[in-house]
Amino acid sequence: MQRFTDLKVWQRSHALALRIYRLTKALPTDEKHGLVPQLRRAAVSVPTNIAEGSKRDGNQDFARSLNIAEGSLVEAEYVIMLGILIT
Numbered sequence: 027m028q029r030f031t032d033l034k035v036w037q038r039s040h041a042l043a044l045r046i047y048r049l050t051k052a053l054p055t056d057e058k059h060g061l062v063p064q065l066r067r068a069a070v071s072v073p074t075n076i077a078e079g080s081k082r083d084g085n086q087d088f089a090r091s092l093n094i095a096e097g098s099l100v101e102a103e104y105v106i107m108l109g110i111l112i113t
Contacts, residue, residue, distance in 0.1 A: 030080040039073040039095065046102070053109065065105040071098035 030036050046069040050062045072095045079091020 028080075030077040033076065033080065035092075036073050036076045036080075039076060039099070042102075043069040043073055057109070061105055061109050065102055065109070068098045068102035068105060071095065072102070 043066075046065060050065060053062055075091045075095035075098065079088045079095070082088055082091060
C-alpha cells in the first residue's frame with residue numbers, strides 16, 4: 027500500500043477539512059459551540075480514517091475505514107445543510 031498522503035482520496039479530504047476550518051471562522055458566534063465543532067470533527071474524521079485505514083492489514087480493513095470516512099463525510103454534508111438553513 028502506498029503512503030496515505032499519496033492517495034488522491036486523502037488529498038481531497040484533507041483539502042476539504044482545511045477549507046471547512048477556514049470557512050467556519052465566519053459562522054455566527056452562537057454556532058461556535060454548536061455546529062462548528064460538530065462540522066470540524068466530522069471533516070477531520072474523513073482524512074483521519076483514510077490515513078488510519080491505509081495502514082491496516084488487508085483490503086477488507088481498509089474498505090471498512092473508507093466506509094467510516096464516507097459516513098463522516100455525509101455527517102459533514104448534513105451539518106452544512108443545517109447551517110445553511112438556519113443562517
